Amino acid sequence: MTNKERIAGNVAGYVDDRTGAAKWLKKNLTKVFPDHWSFMLGEIALYSFIILLLSGTFLTFWFDPSQRDVIYNGSYAPLSHVQMSAAYASTLHISFDVRGGLLMRQIHHWAALIFMTAIVVHLLRVFFTGAFRKPREFNWLIGVGLLTLGIVEGFLGYSLPDDLLSGTGIRIAEAIIQAIPVVGSYLSFFAFGGPFPGHVFIPRIYMVHILLLPGIFLALITIHLMLVWYQKHTQYPGPGRTEKNVVGYPLMPVYMAKAGGFFFIVFGVTAFLGGVASINPIWLYGPYTPGQISAGSQPDWYMGWLDGLVRMSPPIETHAFGHTISWNILIPGLIIPGILFTGMALYPFIESWITGDKREHHLLDRPRNVPNRTALGIMSLTFMLISLINGGNDIIATHFHLTINGIMWFTRIGLFTIPPIAFVITKRICLSLQRADRDLVLHGRETGRLVMTPAGEFIEVHEPISAAKAWTLTQHLQDPALAIENVDEHGVRNPAGIKGRIRARWSVANAEQIPAATVTERKELEDGHH
Amino acid sequence: MKRLSRYRRHKFAAPALIVAALISIGTTFSIASALPSQQRMESTAQTTQIAEGKQIFARGCSSCHGLNAEGGSIAPSLIGVGAASVDFQVGTGRMPMADMSQQAMAKKPIYNEEETAALAAYVASLAPGPAAVTNDQLTWERDGNTAQGGELFRTNCAMCHNFAAQGGALTNGKYAPSLMGTEANKIYEAMITGPQSMPVFSDKTITPEEKLSIIKWIKAAQKEPGLGGASLGRVGPVTEGLLGWTLGLGLLIGVAVWLASKAR
Numbered sequence: 042m043t044n045k046e047r048i049a050g051n052v053a054g055y056v057d058d059r060t061g062a063a064k065w066l067k068k069n070l071t072k073v074f075p076d077h078w079s080f081m082l083g084e085i086a087l088y089s090f091i092i093l094l095l096s097g098t099f100l101t102f103w104f105d106p107s108q109r110d111v112i113y114n115g116s117y118a119p120l121s122h123v124q125m126s127a128a129y130a131s132t133l134h135i136s137f138d139v140r141g142g143l144l145m146r147q148i149h150h151w152a153a154l155i156f157m158t159a160i161v162v163h164l165l166r167v168f169f170t171g172a173f174r175k176p177r178e179f180n181w182l183i184g185v186g187l188l189t190l191g192i193v194e195g196f197l198g199y200s201l202p203d204d205l206l207s208g209t210g211i212r213i214a215e216a217i218i219q220a221i222p223v224v225g226s227y228l229s230f231f232a233f234g235g236p237f238p239g240h241v242f243i244p245r246i247y248m249v250h251i252l253l254l255p256g257i258f259l260a261l262i263t264i265h266l267m268l269v270w271y272q273k274h275t276q277y278p279g280p281g282r283t284e285k286n287v288v289g290y291p292l293m294p295v296y297m298a299k300a301g302g303f304f305f306i307v308f309g310v311t312a313f314l315g316g317v318a319s320i321n322p323i324w325l326y327g328p329y330t331p332g333q334i335s336a337g338s339q340p341d342w343y344m345g346w347l348d349g350l351v352r353m354s355p356p357i358e359t360h361a362f363g364h365t366i367s368w369n370i371l372i373p374g375l376i377i378p379g380i381l382f383t384g385m386a387l388y389p390f391i392e393s394w395i396t397g398d399k400r401e402h403h404l405l406d407r408p409r410n411v412p413n414r415t416a417l418g419i420m421s422l423t424f425m426l427i428s429l430i431n432g433g434n435d436i437i438a439t440h441f442h443l444t445i446n447g448i449m450w451f452t453r454i455g456l457f458t459i460p461p462i463a464f465v466i467t468k469r470i471c472l473s474l475q476r477a478d479r480d481l482v483l484h485g486r487e488t489g490r491l492v493m494t495p496a497g498e499f500i501e502v503h504e505p506i507s508a509a510k511a512w513t514l515t516q517h518l519q520d521p522a523l524a525i526e527n528v529d530e531h532g533v534r535n536p537a538g539i540k541g542r543i544r545a546r547w548s549v550a551n552a553e554q555i556p557a558a559t560v561t562e563r564k565e566l567e568d569g570h571h
Numbered sequence: 572m573k574r575l576s577r578y579r580r581h582k583f584a585a586p587a588l589i590v591a592a593l594i595s596i597g598t599t600f601s602i603a604s605a606l607p608s609q610q611r612m613e614s615t616a617q618t619t620q621i622a623e624g625k626q627i628f629a630r631g632c633s634s635c636h637g638l639n640a641e642g643g644s645i646a647p648s649l650i651g652v653g654a655a656s657v658d659f660q661v662g663t664g665r666m667p668m669a670d671m672s673q674q675a676m677a678k679k680p681i682y683n684e685e686e687t688a689a690l691a692a693y694v695a696s697l698a699p700g701p702a703a704v705t706n707d708q709l710t711w712e713r714d715g716n717t718a719q720g721g722e723l724f725r726t727n728c729a730m731c732h733n734f735a736a737q738g739g740a741l742t743n744g745k746y747a748p749s750l751m752g753t754e755a756n757k758i759y760e761a762m763i764t765g766p767q768s769m770p771v772f773s774d775k776t777i778t779p780e781e782k783l784s785i786i787k788w789i790k791a792a793q794k795e796p797g798l799g800g801a802s803l804g805r806v807g808p809v810t811e812g813l814l815g816w817t818l819g820l821g822l823l824i825g826v827a828v829w830l831a832s833k834a835r
Contacts, residue, residue: 076831077831078824078827078828078830078831078832079827080831081827081830081831082824082827084827085820085823085827118717118718119717119718119721119788119791119792120718120721121718122718123718123721123722136798136799137798143798143799147799147800150811151815151819154811154812154815154819155815155819155820155823158815158816158819158820159820159823162820162824205725205729205734206734206807206808299830299833302830303826303827303830306823306826307823310819310822310823310826311819314814314815314818314819316800317800317801318799318800318801318803318811318814319797319798319799319800319801319802319803320799320803320811321808321811322735322798322799322802322805324798325734325735325792325795325805326734327721327722327725327729327734330725330726332726333725333726333729333730334729334730335725335729335730335733335734335739335807336729336730336731336732336733336734336738336739336740336747337733337737337739337740337806337807337809338807339807339808339809340808341808341811341812342808342809342811342812342813342815342816345808345809345812433809434740435739435740436740436806436807436809436810438740438744438746439738439739439740439746442744443744444673444742444743444744445740445741445742445743445744446742446743446744447744
């Protein structure tokens with residue numbers, strides 16, 4: 042034992058005597074995690090969150106969350122002596138008069154965009170691989186919560202500088218609040234402390250942005266990760282991987298090194314973007330005044346779909362009993378997002394109700410093997426994408442020389458027609474891929490070698506695939522549809538009513554599969570002439 | 572005085588006064604018109620220019636705007652639009668139009684400066700209208716105020732031309748063009764004539780001094796340095812989101828794939 046080792050041992054012993062950490066660490070540092078690039082998407086979100094905390098703290102040192110009027114006197118000449126809010130002036134100050142301030146602002150904003158993109162792609166990975174199934178439904182719910190809060194947090198963040206664009210966003214938020222029937226105008230007055238814009242909104246959302254929501258985020262992320270720890274990470278199917286084991290590498294040293302390195306890479310990419318690409322150039326927007334607006338005012342992308350829905354909504358209002366109900370804002374601004382996010386949150390429960398599957402799942406699905414779910418996911422994505430396109434309709438119109446009305450009508454009609462088409466196409470593609478898998482297992486890989494038989498016939502030589510690959514392609518469960526009869530033995534229609542009929546119909550659709558190749562089938566073919 | 576007033580009501584007083592007045596006016600006029608012979612030459616030159624302009628007009632514009640610029644079913648009357656309008660529309664290449672699309676596009680001018688001036692003179696001769704403005708006449712560098720111009724721009728112009736004068740979409744394929752590279756006199760003429768979908772900003776709405784401030788701000792916006800790095804087109808968060816998804820997430824997923832493929 043060298044001198045150094047003895048000292049290290051003494052220190053470790055000292056700590057362990059007082060905390061009992063050794064036992065816990067020994068168990069947890071060797072915890073095994075499966076290895077796949079798609080398991081690192083959530084990590085990107087986590088690291089972006091840390092970057093957001095760090096850069097955001099830096100910004101709070103100079104940001105003045107106040108709507109009191111000041112006359113700008115800083116370095117940016119095109120705004121000199123312009124009347125503006127202290128919030129806007131201090132953001133200009135951070136941008137131009139604080140060393141590294143603009144870089145930090147840009148890192149903060151880029152990290153926010155990457156945070157949201159990472160959450161979304163992480164969610165897509167979890168959805169399409171079925172990682173939300175029992176026992177991980179709670180973690181799915183927490184994830185949906187984080188996504189929702191992320192959208193709110195991002196919106197509040199870019200509303201803080203009180204520039205022309207952010208004020209426009211707040212104005213739209215006010216309109217959406219006011220569109221809530223009966224209580225809308227009261228809620229709006231409550232939020233803004235009187236009529237828009239008032240003088241209290243920025244200080245209020247500042248507290249929510251830097252204190253309340255980050256606190257909730259920290260708590261939710263902690264539970265999210267603790268659940269991953271406790272329930273163990275899911276893994277992709279393959280030889281040796283079962284529902285009862287985890288095949289991978291230990292946390293220490295493999296994932297310590299990988300995750301630690303990846304954090305710095307995420308930080309590096311964010312800092313790189315912050316250094317080379319301008320984001321939210323608030324000095325160009327000018328201070329917010331309710332009387333001004335810029336062409337092409339857009340929200341950040343994660344709100345873009347919502348803006349797109351509001352933009353395409355036809356002008357419908359009803360007036361009754363001295364009240365106006367603005368359906369044109371209520372439906373796209375509150376009802377549709379409500380349905381979408383509720384549906385997303387409840388999806389694990391809906392799916393297990395449809396399939397009747399109450400088993401635990403730790404092996405992930407290959408998306409093609411669950412055609413109905415994959416198609417549903419693509420359908421929802423298509424819906425979001427079409428809304429998002431309309432959110433940028435003015436930019437698309439000017440840059441591709443199209444008419445804004447044309448884009449709007451395309452998305453208005455497309456919003457209802459294209460997602461179902463996407464569903465059907467995706468489902469067919471999934472089934473085709475299943476056929477291809479089956480073919481591959483039964484007939485082997487096409488080698489590209491052509492052989493002429495003595496009879497003059499040309500055949501391509503097929504090479505059997507490895508047993509491991511064959512296992513991966515055939516291991517998945519193919520449950521039959523639930524045995525729900527639409528008519529019972531007495532000729533009474535499904536006694537569970539409409540709910541039962543929906544369940545039966547969905548269950549049948551869900552069970553539509555190409556039978557995976559079985560060992561006997563493979564054997565038969567091998568024993569034959571193939 | 573008294574002697575003079577005695578003849579005030581004389582019967583020849585009025586005719587004599589008229590004769591005297593006529594003589595004095597005539598003399599003054601002949602002296603005045605004889606003195607600056609240059610001016611007379613100028614007016615002759617103007618007449619030739621108008622004639623020239625009329626010829627160009629007949630060749631290049633009359634098929635839509637009518638032989639006497641009275642307008643037609645597809646093009647407006649040009650009587651009273653003034654030289655400023657012609658200088659703007661022809662000088663920026665918008666007129667003659669390339670095709671009957673939603674809106675005349677700015678392109679390389681078809682007529683040179685001289686021809687444009689002739690056309691402008693001809694149209695101006697039809698009825699009074701706002702005169703063309705040269706860059707030398709606009710003292711925006713001296714008299715404009717950038718910050719005030721920015722305020723005015725955001726109040727009056729940004730709603731169509733975007734916060735950084737990058738242009739924006741209007742209904743049915745019409746658009747407010749980008750003002751990057753637009754000359755000062757063309758900006759001024761656009762404000763006083765209201766081309767295409769643009770409203771007229773009369774001197775009552777925006778005073779000439781304020782117009783100079785707006786021009787000064789636009790000129791500053793044209794030279795706006797990329798303070799935060801690449802400008803991404805200055806069209807708002809759409810391009811930022813695009814870059815975040817492509818370059819940002821693309822790089823990170825690339826690294827994730829690389830990290831996962833490294834065995835240990």
